[in-house]
Amino acid sequence: xxxxxxxKISYKNLMTTKNRSFLTILGIIIGVSSVIIIFSxxxxxxxxxxxQVEGIGSNLIAITPGASEESGPxxxxxxxSVTTLTYDDLRAIKQKRNVPEIEYAAGYxxxxxxxxxxxxxxxxxxxxxxxxYIQVENAEIENGRFFTKEEERNLSRVVVLGNKIxxxxxxxxxxxxxxxxxxxxxxTIIGVFKERGSLGFGVSNQDNSVFIPLFTAQKLxxxxxxxxxxxxxxxxxxxxxxxxxxxxxxxxxxxxxDNPANDDFSVRDLASAxxxxxxxxxxxxxxxxxxxxxxxxxxxxxxxNIMLIAVNQRIWEIGLRKALGAKIADIFxxxxxxxxxxxxxxxxxxxxxxxxxxxxxxxIAGILGYEWKFLISFWSIIVAVAISVIIGILFGLYPAYKAxxxxxxxxxxxx
Amino acid sequence: MSNILIQVKNLSKIYNEGKSxxxxxxxxSFEINKGEFVAIxxxxxxxxxxxxxxxxxxxxxxxxxxxxEGKDTKDFSEDxxxxxxxxxxxxxxxxxxxxPRTTVxxxxxxxxxxxxxxxxxxxxxxxxxxxxxxxxEKIMMALSAVGMKHRxxxxxxxxxxxxxxxxxxxxxxxxxPEIILADEPTGNLDSKSGIQVMKILQKLNSQGRTIILxxxxxxxxxxxxxxxxxxxxxxxxxxxxxxxxxxxxxxILK
Numbered sequence: 001x002x003x004x005x006x007x008k009i010s011y012k013n014l015m016t017t018k019n020r021s022f023l024t025i026l027g028i029i030i031g032v033s034s035v036i037i038i039f040s041x042x043x044x045x046x047x048x049x050x051x052q053v054e055g056i057g058s059n060l061i062a063i064t065p066g067a068s069e070e071s072g073p074x075x076x077x078x079x080x081s082v083t084t085l086t087y088d089d090l091r092a093i094k095q096k097r098n099v100p101e102i103e104y105a106a107g108y109x110x111x112x113x114x115x116x117x118x119x120x121x122x123x124x125x126x127x128x129x130x131x132x133y134i135q136v137e138n139a140e141i142e143n144g145r146f147f148t149k150e151e152e153r154n155l156s157r158v159v160v161l162g163n164k165i166x167x168x169x170x171x172x173x174x175x176x177x178x179x180x181x182x183x184x185x186x187x188t189i190i191g192v193f194k195e196r197g198s199l200g201f202g203v204s205n206q207d208n209s210v211f212i213p214l215f216t217a218q219k220l221x222x223x224x225x226x227x228x229x230x231x232x233x234x235x236x237x238x239x240x241x242x243x244x245x246x247x248x249x250x251x252x253x254x255x256x257x258d259n260p261a262n263d264d265f266s267v268r269d270l271a272s273a274x275x276x277x278x279x280x281x282x283x284x285x286x287x288x289x290x291x292x293x294x295x296x297x298x299x300x301x302x303x304x305n306i307m308l309i310a311v312n313q314r315i316w317e318i319g320l321r322k323a324l325g326a327k328i329a330d331i332f333x334x335x336x337x338x339x340x341x342x343x344x345x346x347x348x349x350x351x352x353x354x355x356x357x358x359x360x361x362x363x364i365a366g367i368l369g370y371e372w373k374f375l376i377s378f379w380s381i382i383v384a385v386a387i388s389v390i391i392g393i394l395f396g397l398y399p400a401y402k403a404x405x406x407x408x409x410x411x412x413x414x415x
Numbered sequence: 416m417s418n419i420l421i422q423v424k425n426l427s428k429i430y431n432e433g434k435s436x437x438x439x440x441x442x443x444s445f446e447i448n449k450g451e452f453v454a455i456x457x458x459x460x461x462x463x464x465x466x467x468x469x470x471x472x473x474x475x476x477x478x479x480x481x482x483x484e485g486k487d488t489k490d491f492s493e494d495x496x497x498x499x500x501x502x503x504x505x506x507x508x509x510x511x512x513x514x515p516r517t518t519v520x521x522x523x524x525x526x527x528x529x530x531x532x533x534x535x536x537x538x539x540x541x542x543x544x545x546x547x548x549x550x551x552e553k554i555m556m557a558l559s560a561v562g563m564k565h566r567x568x569x570x571x572x573x574x575x576x577x578x579x580x581x582x583x584x585x586x587x588x589x590x591x592p593e594i595i596l597a598d599e600p601t602g603n604l605d606s607k608s609g610i611q612v613m614k615i616l617q618k619l620n621s622q623g624r625t626i627i628l629x630x631x632x633x634x635x636x637x638x639x640x641x642x643x644x645x646x647x648x649x650x651x652x653x654x655x656x657x658x659x660x661x662x663x664x665x666x667i668l669k
Binding site for chain 2: 012016316317320321322323324325326327328329330407408409411412
């Protein structure tokens with residue numbers, strides 16, 4: 001009774017001024033739906049990014065030469081060549097008795113060179129890798145084969161091309177068994193990778209690179225003995241920590257390091273990279289959410305404005321109610337509930353609109369070729385509803401206060 | 416037990432507008448007994464409306480004392496006054512003051528919405544009132560007392576002036592008040608409807624209800640038992656009506 005009547009009164013008053021009520025509600029609708037849309041887009045984008053990163057493999061461990069500066073980047077990123085990581089380290093890591101968690105591990109050296117076929121000359125990056133590369137990176141061969149363990153070691157002059165390189169150099173010609181020239185030496189093309197697409201996030205673009213056996217790259221092209229980095233793939237993600245520990249153990253043993261502070265290598269995994277990414281995208285999401293909340297706030301001010309107008313237009317009615325015995329609290333709760341009804345209605349419509357638009361965005365993103373998942377956070381709905389209710393109460397307070405102070409004498413003011 | 420319902424002593428109301436103070440009610444004293452039908456009469460600007468507002472607890476006097484049912488009302492809070500207005504006083508206004516776009520039923524119901532036992536939302540009375548049977552009976556009784564039962568589902572703006580005023584009287588009756596305070600109840604009515612309203616007021620008085628009628632017409636005032644004549648904020652005469660007019664159908668109220 002106490003609650004039902006004010007709601008009935010509010011409903012009636014809203015219906016008598018339909019247009020104005022709708023405009024009032026519109027602010028809240030836009031506010032609530034923007035919160036939901038922002039949250040949904042944020043969630044989907046985060047999922048998209050993380051899926052892509054995980055696509056590279058969340059069960060990868062990267063070993064780079066040089067000490068790890070806290071959680072900063074390894075020295076090699078700064079262009080400093082550190083030569084402490086070697087092929088023998090790789091072999092030690094691959095030993096089952098040293099690091100049982102590891103399934104595959106590949107050594108890498110990276111460089112740039114021009115690749116020449118007939119009159120076509122391309123400046124591109126090359127990777128000298130071991131035979132495990134294909135398993136470590138989940139790479140797939142479109143045409144031909146990848147090089148073998150023997151070719152890895154015996155300075156074979158074979159090359160596997162990234163998909164884009166193959167297309168750029170050979171157009172429609174089949175590149176298999178053709179010979180390309182790199183740094184003055186002829187290499188036989190034994191395979192072409194499938195197109196992989198850009199992965200971003202510092203991962204070398206496989207499509208734009210050529211791949212030669214590690215020793216060939218080290219000795220014939222670069223003239224070095226060390227490795228750029230090692231990537232190891234553990235059997236499953238939950239073994240990453242113990243795998244890392246074993247790698248630390250074997251490498252310290254091999255490098256004669258007693259004090260971890262003197263490490264001349266660093267070990268990282270993608271899981272920590274994902275955590276960092278998650279933190280960044282979360283922060284972005286909350287930032288956007290706060291922007292969305294501002295629009296809700298503006299909507300709330302709009303509601304307050306309209307409610308103040310409503311109070312002014314209904315001075316006579318309020319006066320009459322008071323003359324007939326309405327107490328301060330009766331009038332106050334009536335106007336608070338009226339504001340809440342407006343805001344609540346806006347909230348419901350806003351949620352529906354928000355979900356609809358988010359769904360539409362996911363459909364459009366799908367058409368544009370993104371693997372965009374339609375995600376609605378349950379919490380975003382709770383937050384949107386909670387905020388709109390809080391706004392209803394907050395911005396209803398002042399108009400309700402004003403209404404409750406109107407004198408019952410106003411009922412006698414004859415027009 | 417005292418039969419005095421209202422007792423005012425040296426009551427004054429002063430309006431301060433700018434530098435000049437207006438004494439709307441100036442040192443007034445009188446008593447009204449239970450069951451009386453009193454007319455407060457005077458020309459416009461005489462202070463009769465101000466007096467009525469004070470008697471109806473819509474306004475507070477500047478000085479003087481007002482005893483209602485023997486209790487001094489000086490220190491009553493705003494909510495306590497609202498409570499008295501709700502339970503003890505039925506207002507009938509010159510302009511009817513019905514809520515527009517609202518049914519006759521809902522208009523009469525209005526004072527019931529504010530008639531709550533203090534702080535016991537979960538009392539049996541409140542819970543039962545949810546089902547509305549008792550309430551509906553009350554409303555229908557009030558409407559039949561003014562002969563408006565047949566219009567219960569009409570909207571207030573579909574009614575004629577006389578019908579509106581009768582609904583307003585039903586609303587005034589709904590909480591079974593001690594007093595009906597009628598402020599120029601016939602002022603906006605044609606004479607035939609005016610007679611009907613006066614007839615209802617006389618009937619209610621004959622059933623024992625106290626009625627205070629505010630008017631500027633001698634003819635209307637003569638329907639009461641007693642007339643308080645007021646002029647410039649002072650009571651200039653307090654007289655019994657020798658020949659009370661009986662409102663009857665067919666009579667013309669001038």
